[in-house]
Amino acid sequence: MDVTPGAGGSPGPAADWRAIHPRARRGTDTGDATALTTDTTRSAAAADSASLDPRDIPVVILCGGMGTRLREASEKLPKPLVDIGGKPVLWHIMKTYEHYGFRKFVLCLGYKSDLIKNYFLAYRQQVADFTLKLSDDHTPQFHNTAGDEDWEVTFAETGLLTGTGARLRRVAQYLTAPRFMITYGDGVGAINVADVLADHVRSGRIGTVTGVRPSSRYGELVTEGNAVTQFAEKPPATGWVSGGYFVFEREFVDKYLDDDPSTMLERHPLQQLARDNQLTLHTHEGFWMGMDTFRDWTELNQLWDAGAAPWRVWAD
Known part of the structure; x- marks a missing residue:
């Protein structure tokens, strides 16, 4: 969009x-x-x-997609569980929000939702050292603090083929704060989400979208006549595109969404919000990248493995 x-x-x-x-x-x-x-x-x-305290503001993450264009990496996994550096892209997104004080998450589940649930149900066992006495009740004794994030995660079944707006509508009961954040479960960015929230409140509008300038997949030639004066490899886009990382007042759900299962957040709801002059743009000039293709997945993993992941704002 x-x-x-x-x-x-x-x-x-x-x-x-x-x-x-x-x-x-x-x-x-x-x-x-x-x-x-x-x-x-x-x-x-x-x-x-109190109304701005990120600890009390729900973060909705859209996790229902199938990742059909990412089939080489996600054939057996839902897209949010596709790994970057050994951890699901969903984990990277949640760590970004955690770094800025957010701790309440609502996951809109769909395709292979059981795998996402099982990942978190066994989360600490997957990342921490522990001892298990098989002769006892199988209660693990953990030896370090790995996996003890202070997260409250709500898992909501929102349908297999449901539109993004309809998924949001179906988790309305879990949005108990005056406002909430929402983003997609397949992209990462070096985005200060606390600043996004602050700008949203200052605007006084119902919604805020983070605008990004992703790099082009192709080099750009700058010419004078038939002479090439500059070759720019993967230049950023010249206009703003939606990078997700939205903030909405709670009233948005009731005023702009309905029960139609095909409702896409990016179509009528946001278009109408813009026509009503109730949508603010928060600009982000830094790194942002969606994980839409196998090529994207490869590039994100290369950045992580090289210790050059710009979105890694949290400490180990």
Whole structure:
């Protein structure tokens, strides 16, 4: 989906989520009236900060796709479980959000959902050292902290062939905060999602989409007449395209989505939101890459293996 600043404009510089509300600033006047105003302001600021605390904001991840263009790497796996550096791409996405304070995840499941559930049910056993006494009750004794991420993960069955908008609609009951994040389960980026959230709140609009400029798959020739003056290998796109990493107010689900199982988030819902001047663009100039083809998967693994993965913002 193409995104232009006309859909809401590029927001200003991002700010920490705790400090973006002017009401949180203390006044310098004195007197009882000011004291009362200050107390009221502090209460309002506290409420605003609470509503922006990433620990309480659900992150919806669309995990229902089949990955048909990635068949060489995903023939036996759902696309979100295809690995980068030995870990599912879904794990990489969740680690990015965790780095910025998010801990609640809602996974919209579809194709081979049982494999995604089983991965997390046995998650710690897969990544940590442990001892198992087979003569006892088979309760593992773990020897390190690997796999103890402070994540709360909701697994929601949203159908095999359901559209992305319909998948979101089907997890409405788990969206209990004033706003939520949502992204696709097949792309990674060096995106500060806390900044995306802060810009969204500052905009006052219902939705925010992160605009990216992915590199072209082909080299670009710059010419003067028939003379080549510059050869640019894989230049970035000149316009903004949607990289996912959305933020929506909770009302978006009820106002712009319906129960039609074919509803695609990227079509009527977002197009109508833009027409209503309720969609803001958060621009991201850094790394972003979708894992759509075997070639993409190979390139992402090469970056990871070389220790040059730009999206790896978290510490080991």
